[in-house]
Amino acid sequence: MEKNAFLFFAALLLSSISNGQTNIHFTNPAIYNILKGNYNPQDYMAAYPVDDPYFIASQLNSEINPDSLKATLLALQAFHNRNTASDTVSETNGIGAARKWVLSQFDRYSNQQGARLVTGYLQFDTVICTMTRHKNVVAVLPGRNISDPSSIIIEAHLDSRCKDNCDIDCLAQGMEDNASGVALVLELARIMSRFTFNHTIIFVAITGEEQGLDGSTAFAKYAVQQNIPIKAVLNNDIVGGIICGETSSPPSCPGLNNIDSTQVRLFSFGGFNSSHKALSRFIKLEYNEMLRPQANVPMTVSIMSAEDRTGRGGDHIPFREKGFAAMRFTSANEHGNANVADSTYHDRQHTSADILGVDTNSDAEIDSFFVDFDYLARNAAINGNAATMAALGPKSPSILSVGQDGDFLYVQVDDPQDYNHYVVGLRVNTNDFDTLYYITDSKSGVFKLPHRNVNIFISAASIDSNGIESLFSDEKLVRLTATNEPQDPGEKIELLQNKPNPFDESTIISFLVNEPVSVQHAKIRITDSRGVMIKEIPVAMKEGINEVLFNHGYNMTGTYLYSLWINEKLIATKKMVFAN
Numbered sequence: 001m002e003k004n005a006f007l008f009f010a011a012l013l014l015s016s017i018s019n020g021q022t023n024i025h026f027t028n029p030a031i032y033n034i035l036k037g038n039y040n041p042q043d044y045m046a047a048y049p050v051d052d053p054y055f056i057a058s059q060l061n062s063e064i065n066p067d068s069l070k071a072t073l074l075a076l077q078a079f080h081n082r083n084t085a086s087d088t089v090s091e092t093n094g095i096g097a098a099r100k101w102v103l104s105q106f107d108r109y110s111n112q113q114g115a116r117l118v119t120g121y122l123q124f125d126t127v128i129c130t131m132t133r134h135k136n137v138v139a140v141l142p143g144r145n146i147s148d149p150s151s152i153i154i155e156a157h158l159d160s161r162c163k164d165n166c167d168i169d170c171l172a173q174g175m176e177d178n179a180s181g182v183a184l185v186l187e188l189a190r191i192m193s194r195f196t197f198n199h200t201i202i203f204v205a206i207t208g209e210e211q212g213l214d215g216s217t218a219f220a221k222y223a224v225q226q227n228i229p230i231k232a233v234l235n236n237d238i239v240g241g242i243i244c245g246e247t248s249s250p251p252s253c254p255g256l257n258n259i260d261s262t263q264v265r266l267f268s269f270g271g272f273n274s275s276h277k278a279l280s281r282f283i284k285l286e287y288n289e290m291l292r293p294q295a296n297v298p299m300t301v302s303i304m305s306a307e308d309r310t311g312r313g314g315d316h317i318p319f320r321e322k323g324f325a326a327m328r329f330t331s332a333n334e335h336g337n338a339n340v341a342d343s344t345y346h347d348r349q350h351t352s353a354d355i356l357g358v359d360t361n362s363d364a365e366i367d368s369f370f371v372d373f374d375y376l377a378r379n380a381a382i383n384g385n386a387a388t389m390a391a392l393g394p395k396s397p398s399i400l401s402v403g404q405d406g407d408f409l410y411v412q413v414d415d416p417q418d419y420n421h422y423v424v425g426l427r428v429n430t431n432d433f434d435t436l437y438y439i440t441d442s443k444s445g446v447f448k449l450p451h452r453n454v455n456i457f458i459s460a461a462s463i464d465s466n467g468i469e470s471l472f473s474d475e476k477l478v479r480l481t482a483t484n485e486p487q488d489p490g491e492k493i494e495l496l497q498n499k500p501n502p503f504d505e506s507t508i509i510s511f512l513v514n515e516p517v518s519v520q521h522a523k524i525r526i527t528d529s530r531g532v533m534i535k536e537i538p539v540a541m542k543e544g545i546n547e548v549l550f551n552h553g554y555n556m557t558g559t560y561l562y563s564l565w566i567n568e569k570l571i572a573t574k575k576m577v578f579a580n
């Protein structure tokens with residue numbers, strides 16, 4: 001009896017603490033079949049398939065329309081409040097009306113292209129505020145190659161909020177956060193549904209972001225439950241604003257009212273051998289190769305060290321946690337750090353002030369906009385271009401072997417597809433490639449090294465007959481030496497140079513352990529040049545590369561030191577430079 005009572009209470013406790021999403025399914029079963037690769041591609045083929053990557057890139061450049069993006073923002077503005085728990089019955093107000101409108105837009109684009117988009121909701125149950133049932137809005141463009149049904153997701157959260165996260169009546173137009181992202185997703189669905197891709201592309205407007213990433217967690221969880229392969233996730237959250245607020249989470253914003261309309265930040269998890277950072281590097285590379293040369297306003301694509309801004313998160317994270325390559329696009333400048341609990345907070349994010357703009361000449365028309373439609377169009381093109389190349393390009397190779405001989409680096413690629421053309425990316429000091437090498441008509445290459453006596457990371461991508469790269473392979477570490485002598489094999493633990501260095505807001509400090517590890521207490525200690533401690537970061541030590549992300553925030557410049565301590569014993573110290 002006692003035991004049963006205990007079990008009953010244990011079960012009760014579990015059910016009350018597990019705030020999980022259940023009953024996750026597509027309202028249109030055809031979507032499930034497409035994402036599993038169980039369909040006939042002919043059913044969704046265009047009458048005249050257009051699949052030339054250069055043509056598609058040029059179309060993204062010319063056809064993404066700032067006015068079309070603006071029209072979406074105006075439409076979303078009218079729903080008054082898109083809180084996840086807001087009205088689902090009204091035709092004019094609340095999240096229900098908003099998601100119905102998004103679905104109707106997807107259907108409209110599909111009808112323009114001979115029903116090539118398959119649309120519906122990804123529905124799930126969980127309690128958010130008082131609402132128990134929720135829906136992500138989905139449009140799927142089926143790929144023509146079902147032998148690899150892995151798909152590319154372009155997502156943005158549709159829900160908005162005010163100061164009180166469950167306020168379903170306040171003005172919560174959420175224009176910058178995140179009608180901008182939804183407008184981007186819709187515009188890409190409109191344009192990309194004209195073209196034919198090898199891989200399936202999924203356009204999604206997510207719900208439940210503001211209360212804890214519920215909609216994206218439901219999607220990522222469903223993909224794992226149903227064994228649905230996902231090649232890449234591009235999350236768009238706050239992608240249209242160009243004006244700094246007074247507060248903003250680092251790293252962002254040089255100061256109030258600063259304008260930046262030519263930079264976008266790519267946030268992703270991890271350092272060495274991160275598929276998420278590799279995806280960010282791919283996005284930047286494809287932009288620089290395919291779009292930047294023809295862009296009227298060239299963009300700076302910045303690969304950030306951290307997964308998100310300090311203390312914040314987004315809908316790429318649940319996908320990353322489930323093992324899918326995922327990253328986030330965010331504007332260079334943000335209007336606020338979203339910490340509306342701070343009594344002195346008066347920026348726009350997560351308040352009723354996140355509106356489209358203001359009427360400066362009192363003619364009852366908004367004439368000064370907080371979202372820059374041209375900037376948003378440029379970010380849409382970067383997304384669409386990356387998704388295009390990932391959906392058309394070849395499979396990734398792997399690196400079979402890599403080594404140094406004096407001034408030269410040898411790389412041998414393993415590629416069952418036999419493309420015999422590869423790009424080898426070498427990372428020295430940054431999150432990006434510092435040097436690219438090309439291998440042609442072979443699976444191996446020898447390259448002159450730009451540096452000696454450093455630790456470099458190497459990865460490779462296949463290049464197909466169209467000149468389009470695959471996503472990049474896993475990274476390999478190469479420990480270069482200044483002489484032709486092999487590195488001292490006696491070194492069991494080596495502190496590596498931080499990357500990026502110099503850096504602006506955060507950096508990744510790593511050390512290499514060349515032996516099996518029993519339980520040991522390791523930490524990285526950061527000090528200024530006088531030896532004053534700034535931070536200690538504990539590390540759960542493992543064999544191979546160990547990494548910690550150090551985020552120092554703003555307003556520190558100069559040279560600092562970082563030391564590796566194991567079992568309270570100093571192992572090594574190196575210098576790093578803060579540049580902002």
Ligand SMILES: [Zn+2]
Pocket residue numbers: 157177178209237238
């Ligand atoms: Zn957001």
